[in-house]
Structure formats: C-alpha cells, structure tokens
Amino acid sequence: MLSCKEAAALVSESLDRKLPLGQRIALRMHLLFCRFCRRFSRQVLFLRGTADRVRGEKEGEEPPVSDSLSAEAKEKIEQALKTHSESKSKP
Amino acid sequence: MSIIDPSKGKGETLNPENWGKDYADYLFRYALVRLRDRQGAEDVVQETFLAALKGKDQFKGLSSERTWLVGILKHKMMDYFRKPSRELPVSGLITSEDPPEEFFDLNGKWQVKPSSWGDSPMDALEKKEFWKTFEACMSVLPGRLAQIFALREFEGLKNEEICNLFNVSTTNLNVMLFRSRMRLARCLETNWFGKKAKGE
Structure with missing residues (x-):
C-alpha cells in the first residue's frame, strides 16, 4: 500500500505523464481509502485550472497579474524603440 | 467585421510607434509571472520590441499585433532561461x-x-x-x-x-x-x- 507521501507524489506526476498501469492502480486504491489524498488530487487539478486561465489569456483580456512596468523602464523602452526605428528609416 | 484575405497581405498592421504604450505593460506582466525577475522581465520586453522591429517584414497580418509580439516574447524568455549566467547556485x-x-x-x-x-x-x-x-x-x-x-x-x-x-x-x-x-x-x-x- 502506498503511503500518503508516495500517493501525493504520484498525483502530481500524473499531471505530467501517463503513469504505468501498476502505479495507476496502486494510486486508485489509495485514493479510494484516503480522503486527504483525494483532496490533494482535486487541489492540483484546481491549480491546473488556474494555469489554463493564465495560459488562455484571450485577446483583449489582461493576464491576472496587477504589476506593471516602472515608468523608468517604460521610458527606456520608448527611447530604444525610437532610436531604432529612426536609424532604420534612414537610407 | 471585415474578412481578412491572407493572400492579399491585408488585415492586421503593425504600429511600432505605439508598442510602448499599447503592449509594454502587457508583455511585462506576461514575462514577470514566468521569469519572476523584474529586471529580467524588463530586458526581455525590450529585446522583444527590438527583435520585432527588425523582423517586422515577416509579419503577415494573420494574427493580431499582440499575439505576434507574444510569440517573439516567448522566444526571448527561452533565451533568458538558457543563459548560463542565469543559473542559480x-x-x-x-x-x-x-x-x-x-x-x-x-x-x-x-x-x-x-x-x-x-x-x-x-x-x-x-x-x-x-x-x-x-x-x-x-x-x-x-x-x-x-x-x-x-x-x-x-x-x-x-x-x-x-x-x-x-x-x-x-x-x-x-x-x-x-x-x-x-x-x-x-x-x-x-x-x-x-x-x-x-x-x-
């Protein structure tokens, strides 16, 4: 029988690759009897759901992060864009 | 909505003069979540814009300006991770x-x-x-x-x-x-x- 630590590690791994049959069965057995590992399993699926949302960033939708560029960095970028587009347009 | 005919090369156009205003924050947030390094994220955004300027003839107008820039940003982020100097001890x-x-x-x-x-x-x-x-x-x-x-x-x-x-x-x-x-x-x-x- 798997320990909770082993089961939880397999739960995590199962998000990244298909587990071999033996491990899949062992994990199922464990989850059948262990509600804490069942909860953890739902929780990592929830995390996958948050990631899907972050990755899904639809057109016109802001990524769910509030940080923005410092004014200083923006200035630097504007400047770089300007110099480069000017030097490009010159023959 | 107008229909875009890719063979005519119409559709989306690039406006580099507005990139800083329109996309800098968006791209920065995109990079920051993934790199977890403010300086790194700023650098990557700047590199993205410069690369985009250089390659602007390759823009076919098939995707939006933003999607195109994000594509370049992704490459720049991978370069960031590949830099040996970035390796943590x-x-x-x-x-x-x-x-x-x-x-x-x-x-x-x-x-x-x-x-x-x-x-x-x-x-x-x-x-x-x-x-x-x-x-x-x-x-x-x-x-x-x-x-x-x-x-x-x-x-x-x-x-x-x-x-x-x-x-x-x-x-x-x-x-x-x-x-x-x-x-x-x-x-x-x-x-x-x-x-x-x-x-x-």
Whole structure:
C-alpha cells in the first residue's frame, strides 16, 4: 500500500505523464481509502485550472497579474524603440 | 467585421510607434509571472520590441499585433532561461534528496492534512482578489520552483523540455513540480479558501 507521501507524489506526476498501469492502480486504491489524498488530487487539478486561465489569456483580456512596468523602464523602452526605428528609416 | 484575405497581405498592421504604450505593460506582466525577475522581465520586453522591429517584414497580418509580439516574447524568455549566467547556485536547487518533509511525517502520513475547498472552488477564478492571492502565493515560492511551475503550467512545456533547459534529471523535476504544487495548494488554502470558510 502506498503511503500518503508516495500517493501525493504520484498525483502530481500524473499531471505530467501517463503513469504505468501498476502505479495507476496502486494510486486508485489509495485514493479510494484516503480522503486527504483525494483532496490533494482535486487541489492540483484546481491549480491546473488556474494555469489554463493564465495560459488562455484571450485577446483583449489582461493576464491576472496587477504589476506593471516602472515608468523608468517604460521610458527606456520608448527611447530604444525610437532610436531604432529612426536609424532604420534612414537610407 | 471585415474578412481578412491572407493572400492579399491585408488585415492586421503593425504600429511600432505605439508598442510602448499599447503592449509594454502587457508583455511585462506576461514575462514577470514566468521569469519572476523584474529586471529580467524588463530586458526581455525590450529585446522583444527590438527583435520585432527588425523582423517586422515577416509579419503577415494573420494574427493580431499582440499575439505576434507574444510569440517573439516567448522566444526571448527561452533565451533568458538558457543563459548560463542565469543559473542559480547549486545550493538553490532542490534535489530529490530533499523531499517535502514538512508536509509529511516520517511514516509518509500527512503532517498538515489538506482541508476541503468547498463545493465550487473554481468560482474563485472569477474574482479579482483571488488572483492577487494567487500572485502572492507564486511570489513566495522559491525562484527556481516558481520558474519551473510557470514553464510547465503556464507555458505548457513538456517535462523533457524543462529538464533540458535547466539541466536537471526527470526525478529531480518531478520532485520540484510536486513541491511547487504542494506549496501553492497550501498557500491558497491558508490565504484564500481558509479565510473564506471563516467568513473573513
């Protein structure tokens, strides 16, 4: 029988690759009897759901992060864009 | 809505003079979540714009300006991870010999038992405050764990790709992904789902 630590590690791994049959069965057995590992399993699926949302960033939708560029960095970028587009347009 | 005929090369056009205003913040946030390094994210955004200027003739107008820029940004982010100077010291790496012991006792039983997140945890995704908590939980992850989690989950990289990028073994990567998921779950439980249950 798997320990909770082993089961939880397999739960995590199962998000990244298909587990071999033996491990899949062992994990199922464990989850059948262990509600804490069942909860953890739902929780990592929830995390996958948050990631899907972050990755899904639809057109016109802001990524769910509030940080923005410092004014200083923006200035630097504007400047770089300007110099480069000017030097490009010159023959 | 007008129909775009790719063969005519019409459709979306590029306006580099507005990039700073229109996309700098967006691209910066996109990079910051994944790199966890403000300076790095700023650099990557700047490099993206410069590369985009250089390659602007390759823009076919098939995607939006923003999608095109994000595509370039992704390449620049991978370059960032590949730079040898970015490598964290070995002590910053979490190895398979360093199991997430704080979550389990010596017999492998849960030390801190996961609690229930209610019937519809997914509702949280619609709330702005939830994303602030999520962001805060990402930011307390050790840097390398956060990068790895972001590459796997946000960028959808395969495990082998991440192993190659960081030069770590599969076992090591599995441990790191496990730890990052465990920590994020515990952090959200304490700071979002736990508080909600108490009606805070």
